[in-house]
Amino acid sequence: MSSPSYSELTLNGLWKNNPALVQLLGLCPLLAVTGSVVNALGLGLATMFVLTLSNIAVSLVRHFVSDAIRLPAFVMIIASFTACIELLMRAYAFELYQILGIFIPLIVTNCSILGRADAFACKNSVLPAAYDGFIMGLGFGLVLVLIGGLREIIGSATLFDNMQLLFGEDASQWKIVLSDDYPGFLAAILPPGAFIVVGFVIAGKNVIDAALKRRADANKEKPVRGANRARVTGHIS
Amino acid sequence: MSDIIFKLTGGVHPPQNKHQSIQRPIAQADVPAQLVIPMSQHIGPPSTPIVTVGQRVLKGQCIATAESFEGAFVHASTSGKVLAIEERPHNHASGMPALSIVIESDGNDEWQRMPAMENWPQCDRQTLLQRIHEAGVIGMGGAGFPAASKLATDKPIHTLVMNGAECEPYITSDQMLMTERAEELILSCELMMHVLGASKTLFGIEDNKPEAIEAIKAAHAKRGNDKIHIVVIPTVYPSGGSKQLIQILTGNEVPSSGHSSDLGIIMQNVATAVAAYRAIVFGEPSISRITTLTGEALAAPQNIEALVGTPLSALLEQAGWQQNLADRIIIGGPMMGYTVTDTQLPVTKTTNCILVPTRAELPPPPPAQACIRCGLCAEACPASLLPQQLYWFSRAGEHDKLESHNLFDCIECGACSYSCPSNIPLVQYYRASKAEIRQARRDAKQAEQSKRRFEARQARLQRLEEEKTAQRAARAEAAKKRLEEANTSASVVDPIQAAIERAAAKRTSAAAPATEAVDMIAKLEKRLTAAKIKLASAESAGSDKLVPLQEAVDKLTQQLAEAQQQAGDKP
Amino acid sequence: MLVEYSLLLLSTVLVNNFVLVQFLGLCPFMGVSNRLETAMGMGAATTFVLTLASVCSYLTFNYLLAPLGLEYLRTIAFILVIAVVVQFTEMVVRKTSPLLHKVLGVYLPLITTNCAVLGVALLNVNKQHNFGQSAVYGFGAAVGFSLVLVLFSAMRERLAVADVPKPFQGAAIGMITAGLMSLAFMGFAGLGS
Amino acid sequence: MSLLNVTSPHAHGQLSTAKVMQLVVLATLPGIAALVGVFGAGVLINLVIAAVASLACEAAILSLRGRPVSFYLQDFSALVTAVLLAISLPPYAPWWVVVIGAVFAIGVAKQLYGGLGYNPFNPAMAAYVVLLISLPVQMTQWGAPFAAQPMGLAEAMASNILQHVDAVTSATPLDALKQGIDTLSGATGHIGGYGWEWVNAGFLLGGLFLMWRGIFSWHAPVSMLAALAAMAFLFPNDALSRVDSILFHLFSGASMFGAFFIITDPVSSATTHRGKLIFGGLIGALVYSIRHWGNYPDAVAFAVMLLNLAAPFIDQYTQPRTFGHGGTPS
Amino acid sequence: MIPLAAISRNGLLLAVFGLATTLGIALTYQGTKDAIAEQERIAQARALLEIMPASNHANDMLESTFALVDFEQLGLRHAQVGYRALNDQQEVIAVLLPALARDGYSGDIAMLVGIMADGTIAGVRVLNHHETPGLGDKVELKKSDWILSFEGKSLDKPVVTQWKVSKDGGEFDAFTGATVTPRAVIGAVKRALQYFDTHRAAMLTNESETTP
Amino acid sequence: MIEAIVAQPLLAALFALVGLSLIFGAVLGFASERFKTEGDPIADQICDLLPQTQCGQCGYPGCRPYAEAIAGGERINRCPPGGESTIQALANLLDVEPLPLDEEVGEEKPKSVAVIREAECIGCTKCIQACPVDAILGAAKQMHTVIESECTGCDLCVEPCPVDCIDMVEIPVTLKTWHWQNPTKTADIIATDGGQR
Numbered sequence A: 001m002s003s004p005s006y007s008e009l010t011l012n013g014l015w016k017n018n019p020a021l022v023q024l025l026g027l028c029p030l031l032a033v034t035g036s037v038v039n040a041l042g043l044g045l046a047t048m049f050v051l052t053l054s055n056i057a058v059s060l061v062r063h064f065v066s067d068a069i070r071l072p073a074f075v076m077i078i079a080s081f082t083a084c085i086e087l088l089m090r091a092y093a094f095e096l097y098q099i100l101g102i103f104i105p106l107i108v109t110n111c112s113i114l115g116r117a118d119a120f121a122c123k124n125s126v127l128p129a130a131y132d133g134f135i136m137g138l139g140f141g142l143v144l145v146l147i148g149g150l151r152e153i154i155g156s157a158t159l160f161d162n163m164q165l166l167f168g169e170d171a172s173q174w175k176i177v178l179s180d181d182y183p184g185f186l187a188a189i190l191p192p193g194a195f196i197v198v199g200f201v202i203a204g205k206n207v208i209d210a211a212l213k214r215r216a217d218a219n220k221e222k223p224v225r226g227a228n229r230a231r232v233t234g235h236i237s
Numbered sequence B: 001m002s003d004i005i006f007k008l009t010g011g012v013h014p015p016q017n018k019h020q021s022i023q024r025p026i027a028q029a030d031v032p033a034q035l036v037i038p039m040s041q042h043i044g045p046p047s048t049p050i051v052t053v054g055q056r057v058l059k060g061q062c063i064a065t066a067e068s069f070e071g072a073f074v075h076a077s078t079s080g081k082v083l084a085i086e087e088r089p090h091n092h093a094s095g096m097p098a099l100s101i102v103i104e105s106d107g108n109d110e111w112q113r114m115p116a117m118e119n120w121p122q123c124d125r126q127t128l129l130q131r132i133h134e135a136g137v138i139g140m141g142g143a144g145f146p147a148a149s150k151l152a153t154d155k156p157i158h159t160l161v162m163n164g165a166e167c168e169p170y171i172t173s174d175q176m177l178m179t180e181r182a183e184e185l186i187l188s189c190e191l192m193m194h195v196l197g198a199s200k201t202l203f204g205i206e207d208n209k210p211e212a213i214e215a216i217k218a219a220h221a222k223r224g225n226d227k228i229h230i231v232v233i234p235t236v237y238p239s240g241g242s243k244q245l246i247q248i249l250t251g252n253e254v255p256s257s258g259h260s261s262d263l264g265i266i267m268q269n270v271a272t273a274v275a276a277y278r279a280i281v282f283g284e285p286s287i288s289r290i291t292t293l294t295g296e297a298l299a300a301p302q303n304i305e306a307l308v309g310t311p312l313s314a315l316l317e318q319a320g321w322q323q324n325l326a327d328r329i330i331i332g333g334p335m336m337g338y339t340v341t342d343t344q345l346p347v348t349k350t351t352n353c354i355l356v357p358t359r360a361e362l363p364p365p366p367p368a369q370a371c372i373r374c375g376l377c378a379e380a381c382p383a384s385l386l387p388q389q390l391y392w393f394s395r396a397g398e399h400d401k402l403e404s405h406n407l408f409d410c411i412e413c414g415a416c417s418y419s420c421p422s423n424i425p426l427v428q429y430y431r432a433s434k435a436e437i438r439q440a441r442r443d444a445k446q447a448e449q450s451k452r453r454f455e456a457r458q459a460r461l462q463r464l465e466e467e468k469t470a471q472r473a474a475r476a477e478a479a480k481k482r483l484e485e486a487n488t489s490a491s492v493v494d495p496i497q498a499a500i501e502r503a504a505a506k507r508t509s510a511a512a513p514a515t516e517a518v519d520m521i522a523k524l525e526k527r528l529t530a531a532k533i534k535l536a537s538a539e540s541a542g543s544d545k546l547v548p549l550q551e552a553v554d555k556l557t558q559q560l561a562e563a564q565q566q567a568g569d570k571p
Numbered sequence C: 001m002l003v004e005y006s007l008l009l010l011s012t013v014l015v016n017n018f019v020l021v022q023f024l025g026l027c028p029f030m031g032v033s034n035r036l037e038t039a040m041g042m043g044a045a046t047t048f049v050l051t052l053a054s055v056c057s058y059l060t061f062n063y064l065l066a067p068l069g070l071e072y073l074r075t076i077a078f079i080l081v082i083a084v085v086v087q088f089t090e091m092v093v094r095k096t097s098p099l100l101h102k103v104l105g106v107y108l109p110l111i112t113t114n115c116a117v118l119g120v121a122l123l124n125v126n127k128q129h130n131f132g133q134s135a136v137y138g139f140g141a142a143v144g145f146s147l148v149l150v151l152f153s154a155m156r157e158r159l160a161v162a163d164v165p166k167p168f169q170g171a172a173i174g175m176i177t178a179g180l181m182s183l184a185f186m187g188f189a190g191l192g193s
Numbered sequence D: 001m002s003l004l005n006v007t008s009p010h011a012h013g014q015l016s017t018a019k020v021m022q023l024v025v026l027a028t029l030p031g032i033a034a035l036v037g038v039f040g041a042g043v044l045i046n047l048v049i050a051a052v053a054s055l056a057c058e059a060a061i062l063s064l065r066g067r068p069v070s071f072y073l074q075d076f077s078a079l080v081t082a083v084l085l086a087i088s089l090p091p092y093a094p095w096w097v098v099v100i101g102a103v104f105a106i107g108v109a110k111q112l113y114g115g116l117g118y119n120p121f122n123p124a125m126a127a128y129v130v131l132l133i134s135l136p137v138q139m140t141q142w143g144a145p146f147a148a149q150p151m152g153l154a155e156a157m158a159s160n161i162l163q164h165v166d167a168v169t170s171a172t173p174l175d176a177l178k179q180g181i182d183t184l185s186g187a188t189g190h191i192g193g194y195g196w197e198w199v200n201a202g203f204l205l206g207g208l209f210l211m212w213r214g215i216f217s218w219h220a221p222v223s224m225l226a227a228l229a230a231m232a233f234l235f236p237n238d239a240l241s242r243v244d245s246i247l248f249h250l251f252s253g254a255s256m257f258g259a260f261f262i263i264t265d266p267v268s269s270a271t272t273h274r275g276k277l278i279f280g281g282l283i284g285a286l287v288y289s290i291r292h293w294g295n296y297p298d299a300v301a302f303a304v305m306l307l308n309l310a311a312p313f314i315d316q317y318t319q320p321r322t323f324g325h326g327g328t329p330s
Numbered sequence E: 001m002i003p004l005a006a007i008s009r010n011g012l013l014l015a016v017f018g019l020a021t022t023l024g025i026a027l028t029y030q031g032t033k034d035a036i037a038e039q040e041r042i043a044q045a046r047a048l049l050e051i052m053p054a055s056n057h058a059n060d061m062l063e064s065t066f067a068l069v070d071f072e073q074l075g076l077r078h079a080q081v082g083y084r085a086l087n088d089q090q091e092v093i094a095v096l097l098p099a100l101a102r103d104g105y106s107g108d109i110a111m112l113v114g115i116m117a118d119g120t121i122a123g124v125r126v127l128n129h130h131e132t133p134g135l136g137d138k139v140e141l142k143k144s145d146w147i148l149s150f151e152g153k154s155l156d157k158p159v160v161t162q163w164k165v166s167k168d169g170g171e172f173d174a175f176t177g178a179t180v181t182p183r184a185v186i187g188a189v190k191r192a193l194q195y196f197d198t199h200r201a202a203m204l205t206n207e208s209e210t211t212p
Numbered sequence F: 001m002i003e004a005i006v007a008q009p010l011l012a013a014l015f016a017l018v019g020l021s022l023i024f025g026a027v028l029g030f031a032s033e034r035f036k037t038e039g040d041p042i043a044d045q046i047c048d049l050l051p052q053t054q055c056g057q058c059g060y061p062g063c064r065p066y067a068e069a070i071a072g073g074e075r076i077n078r079c080p081p082g083g084e085s086t087i088q089a090l091a092n093l094l095d096v097e098p099l100p101l102d103e104e105v106g107e108e109k110p111k112s113v114a115v116i117r118e119a120e121c122i123g124c125t126k127c128i129q130a131c132p133v134d135a136i137l138g139a140a141k142q143m144h145t146v147i148e149s150e151c152t153g154c155d156l157c158v159e160p161c162p163v164d165c166i167d168m169v170e171i172p173v174t175l176k177t178w179h180w181q182n183p184t185k186t187a188d189i190i191a192t193d194g195g196q197r
């Protein structure tokens, strides 16, 4: 397998094969911790961290593991990085840790289904693997933040509230209030809103994709039909 | 008589519109100049023509035969000359052509009857069935199922059901038959019971035909046969469906995949019974039928007894067709009939009605709206199906679901479409889906067969291939034997063999990582065998390359042993 | 006792439904719900594994990690336990009932990556459930998961023929439907407390 | 001359979807009249706003999708949704609450699924629930019944649209019951709480009319009311006697409105007869459970949505016995 | 046949992984252990510190707890402890009492009431509740400042009869559309003040005792 | 012993997890040996759904190989003879979204059979070798003929024929095979989605 180029990896992770919007993986955190930007960002960063490091680690050890224990070994690698970040967050961002709750340890399952370790890292050398992990994490994190932002705006007409949880006291100034007498639209912050906002974001992506495809189709010739037909009986002399 | 009747499941009450066509008595259609008689008027294999082009035929003469009871005999409807035997447009929902015999009428209408069997009560069942078969009597209530085939059932039959329901709006051909030929009809019942060995007849008539009921009751009273029960049933569509009428009259349901004969019941349409009666008592084959001509586009709606093969246009003319008013021509009633666009199509034995409505009378279907799952269709369905679900599955092409929702129990009565507030052509979906499923079943069978043949072929080719390799291997083996014999130092061979075995044992453990050493050993082995084969063949051919080959083999053997040694040390 | 357990069950199945309220196990919920039959298979497999995993991780935590003061190792320990349970289940099923294996087999490996399983294990610790509670909690979570999965799949079979606008077809309308489901489940709030 | 070539049946019944919808709107009139009598003219303003917003939203989406707009508007289903939503809202809700509700009902709950016939959830109820959890303040402001000076149309307009007058609000009887306040009325002769029995009677009347016209079968409403009554009898509130409890729950809140107008929505409910019995019965039981043990004083909307969710599943397992399949002949 | 070779090889390899990963986690844990412990303490004391900021007192309130006699009077369902704030002289300057309002709109409302030695309220915080989001949840400081309106109030400021929501003729505002929740909170705070009144002497003497 | 371990947190951690993973690895090793999967039952099920035309248009030499490829993750929309209905059936089986037929591989055509213009046939047997289901009868230097009921319509025999005497003939609709079609989508106003949206 020839390793894909970095630009291809980037496009894949951020858009074409976005883990959250296209592969529909990691949905739990996507919905659970996106009530506000700060929560989303917190989990997004943590995921990115774990994904990158575990991809590196997996790529490093890929020659030593046999098929039978491949999955458990990788899961253990991911789990250990997750456990580390959990400990670090407890130590240095405790309030955020409390808010994100079990979704921090759940990065384990989340990342293992992101499947990058299995699908990519164990077949590629360290650098592409690291980059892939980073981009996939970034793609996931960006969607988290986007949805967090949308929900925050619809729910309470604010943006970047409580950023101090992640970036220290100075960040509490970052809060943007969009409307002062907004009555609040709680459904956006409550579970139903999470699903519906994600649904609309996916639909939005579909619209953009359709537009892009139409443009691409306009200047692309049709594939030759049956070009790669196999000879069923070709091997007979 | 106080026969109990049962309630029909579902059903609808469309406006009857029967009065228009019962104002006149049954008229006789003129003999047309040319008749087109299709060979596929019945359900079953098409009949086989036995006349030749140019041959003169008489009215009632057999012109096509059938081998078994599943087929039907066909007779000339009038005397004349056979003009052609060819594919002609057929009076069928498809409008597809069918093999037909075209007869040019000579205007004499000269009869050739079969011998009458007035002593039928003394005749045995088989003789009577044969006569019904040879007279070409088929079900005239709709489906066109050969009467002889139905009557020849080997199940014990206790009840004959006469279907005089005629539940479709507009149609009055059975009604007029019952009114005008009541006595013949009562006698036909007796004949049918005799053929079937049935002990009673239930004669079901809808209560919207008082004249017919009166006539039949009078004839019945006159004849005084207490085995025949005239049962007046409430008017509801589709009470005339065979399963439905049996439900109304007996309270029993014909099992889904079975026939009424499983309940000991056989049902015949009244016109069929009369046709069979006339075939036996007068020797007249089935060459004509009573057809209702009705609809507001006709000036003189009426019933006409028409010869099979008469073009529709002739009948329409006779009933005062106002072409400019006609919106469509429906063969059958407004609920189950099909439209035709060609007025030259022939009347067949099953053409019970030609309905020519104006646009105002039966407006064209408005565009379908979405199904709102209101369930009105399910309320109407006489088969207790869920038409709306069938519709959804049909749209989605979910064949499994359609079958598990019993699509094949749908009798295509159209009650659901009739009541659907969203104007969805439900029945058409079902017809299409049924056809698709049948096609899929056929395809699956075909695919299964193709797969078998493909696999058989592959297996054969592989066998051939194997035989070839086996032969090659045998040759190699023989050569190797010779090589061994030539190689006196057996000690060289043994470690190789051992190594090969060891490596092979290693390879079989699938979980074992393919280390380089093992690869190496395998490679060496291959090269060694190749070299040995070459050596052997060189030997047998007496080639002069023997010495270098022998050296190569020795070297490889040594390498292999070394590699083996290394691999053994490693883990 | 019985009342307490049935309230816990009610609360995990409906009020705090894992999928719609707690947001756990969403990937299989969205992924394995196109057909009713598959959803039922998945539900059955998950119910079995989740209950077993809940109990096993309880045992691991309380009899191995807690006595040694190793609470911080719970994530990695639980994920190992879950993987073993899944594998083990597959082995047992395959050996004892090939028929059942045919029905459940394909879903079993998917369960390891269902975060409801790890979620149950972790929540058992957080909520300091005892053995019985852990079992009931795991079972309730799985029943809640299966319930909404099955209902959702029946609904999606219907959606498959709906005239959904192009951009919303597929995952988007699935999400929105799940949102409306979750809206409905908000009605259970406060029940049983 | 060209003759039509179409499939059977060629005849068609009288009922059309548009007519069904018109009848439903018609049948809400007695209930609306009672609402006006009890709470003043506010509900009328809501009706107008909701109707305009719903139809506009439906038309907008249809034209976005390139569909024939007038063809679809003529089925009147958006109007039904609007009317039913407006009836459920507090009579003096601000205008924008009504608009948000109508847009959610039509835009999200109905048209995202393809419009009439495809929506799995009852649009009016989905909108109601979204509003209730999102804007609880506005959604819990019910005016006092039979206010000393009932609002006329002008005042109602001022209240709803300009939000001038602060309407006097009070807890609804169900809410009061939940809080243990005795506004009950058994003593004063008002069985469903002051004024509410009139409203319920109005909807009962309209519902019976629809049933008589064959718009829906008896199964769902009867089974819902029966289940509600049974639950009220078995687990009465401390403040009520068993009989009072039954009457109170049947004639308070949205019981009759729900039973005859909401759970009968053909699109989102179960379709088979047995299915409808289960559907209605579970709704009745859930309504009482949530009223009695849950966080919400009335629960028709939640219960309906919960059962909407189960409707396809119920349908799947309550197919009627097809003609000729098993069963014993009668 | 039991494939011993495969078992032992895989087992060993996985064990190596286990070893490595555990080592990683364990080392991280050793590194962060103290920081985590510190954070957890802060979190526990957060509500206490919000009411009695660190600048106002000199002790660790988590350490100076006392058992509450007659805890039912505070609405509590089971025994809990109260906290004392001490000044440099180890005198009690305030007590912090847990209180529970059982008549919330949907379930119990748990709170912490800080009362200065002179009987005025230092602050009130709601710790846990299930009130309707958007209606009753305005008792949280995150959602509204309402809860701060208790500060400086005491049993006679306003007088006992005025400890009601305005709708019931009292001193305190309620939220639009939600009267039940404030009514419950006010009631519970009032009860806490009355409890303080009755048990003042015992509570204001600083004799640390462990949790009963 | 235990006390000693507990006293050493690092040691305890190592001990616990190494123990767990030892057991785990052993169990998995055991499982991997003992319960090897043989064959792929899902491929059989897939193969049963394919039309068995054996035409190779999917890019695989026959339906079975394509079935195996699908089981291994290949897309399900590459079989033109099966068309929409096969794709739908596969989607149902595999619980994935149905895709439109891949344009690249061809289009769904009405079913047809091969017919040899017998007068022109030179009896070269090339078509016999090409036919995947042995549907052609004939021997060297003799006229060949297609068994219509066995022909899958794969058209593999057309190209090898040196004299181009094989035609693919659509199977005509007859009175027997005619059936109702679904109502046309254009008549059904709900399905005219403005072209695409």
Ligand SMILES: Cc1cc2nc3c(=O)[nH]c(=O)nc-3n(C[C@H](O)[C@H](O)[C@H](O)COP(=O)(O)O)c2cc1C
Pocket: B138, B139, B140, B141, B142, B143, B144, B145, B163, B164, B165, B166, B167, B168, B174, B238, B239, B240, B241, B242, B243, B267, B268, B269, B270, B272, B273, B336, B411, B412, B413
């Ligand atoms: C919906 C439906 C309605 C039918 N209505 C009648 C009817 O009114 N009269 C009738 O004789 N046959 C009617 N038939 C046909 C009968 O089911 C049955 O074919 C016929 O009575 C059998 O008699 P035959 O074989 O003599 O035609 C109807 C069939 C269907 C499916």
Ligand SMILES: Cc1cc2nc3c(=O)[nH]c(=O)nc-3n(C[C@H](O)[C@H](O)[C@H](O)COP(=O)(O)O)c2cc1C
Pocket: B043, B139, B141, B142, B143, B144, B145, B149, B150, B153, B154, B241, B242, B243, B259, B260, B261, B266
């Ligand atoms: C023993 C027996 C076998 C029958 N076999 C068939 C059959 O194979 N196909 C068929 O269409 N009708 C068959 N029929 C007749 C049907 O039951 C039915 O009467 C006929 O299809 C006409 O249908 P209709 O009555 O509903 O129009 C059979 C009847 C009997 C008594």
Ligand SMILES: Cc1cc2nc3c(=O)[nH]c(=O)nc-3n(C[C@H](O)[C@H](O)[C@H](O)COP(=O)(O)O)c2cc1C
Pocket: D136, D140, D169, D170, D171, D172, D175, D295, D296, D297, E105, E106, E131, E132, E133, E135, E136, E137, E167, E174, E175, E176, E177, E178, E179, E180, E181, E182
């Ligand atoms: C769904 C729902 C939830 C409510 N939640 C609360 C609540 O959490 N707290 C509260 O005080 N009132 C709540 N209420 C409002 C009360 O039931 C009651 O209507 C209100 O307190 C009356 O107060 P008012 O006199 O301010 O109008 C809720 C009402 C409804 C319908």
Ligand SMILES: Cc1cc2nc3c(=O)[nH]c(=O)nc-3n(C[C@H](O)[C@H](O)[C@H](O)CO)c2cc1C
Pocket: B372, D020, D021, D024, D077, D078, D080, D081, D082, D084, D110, D115, D116, D117, D118, D119, D121, D122, D123, D124, D125, D215, D216, D261, D262, D263, D264, D265, D266, D267, D268
């Ligand atoms: C008896 C009946 C009841 C209805 N109830 C509702 C309802 O509760 N909510 C609603 O939005 N539409 C209702 N409708 C209208 C229509 O079915 C609804 O707009 C569809 O759900 C939209 O697809 C009803 C229609 C009928 C015939």
Ligand code: SF4
Pocket: B370, B371, B372, B373, B374, B375, B376, B377, B378, B387, B388, B391, B416, B419, B420, B421, B422, B423, B424, B426
């Ligand atoms: S009658 Fe028409 S609209 Fe009503 S459920 Fe049946 S198909 Fe749907």
Ligand code: SF4
Pocket: B377, B380, B381, B382, B383, B384, B385, B387, B409, B410, B411, B412, B413, B414, B415, B416, B417, B426, B427, B430
């Ligand atoms: S056509 Fe079929 S589905 Fe429709 S009512 Fe008749 S039997 Fe039922």
Ligand code: SF4
Pocket: F050, F051, F052, F053, F054, F055, F056, F057, F058, F059, F060, F061, F062, F063, F064, F066, F078, F079, F080, F081, F082
């Ligand atoms: S395209 Fe279809 S029919 Fe042809 S070989 Fe491939 S799978 Fe078989």
Ligand code: SF4
Pocket: F113, F114, F130, F131, F132, F133, F134, F135, F136, F146, F150, F151, F152, F153, F154, F155, F156, F157, F158
């Ligand atoms: S005869 Fe030709 S078209 Fe028919 S199966 Fe054989 S190769 Fe294919």
Ligand code: FES
Pocket: A025, A026, A027, A028, A029, A109, A110, A113, C024, C025, C026, C027, C028, C113, C114, C115, C116
């Ligand atoms: S993130 Fe996929 S199941 Fe939870």
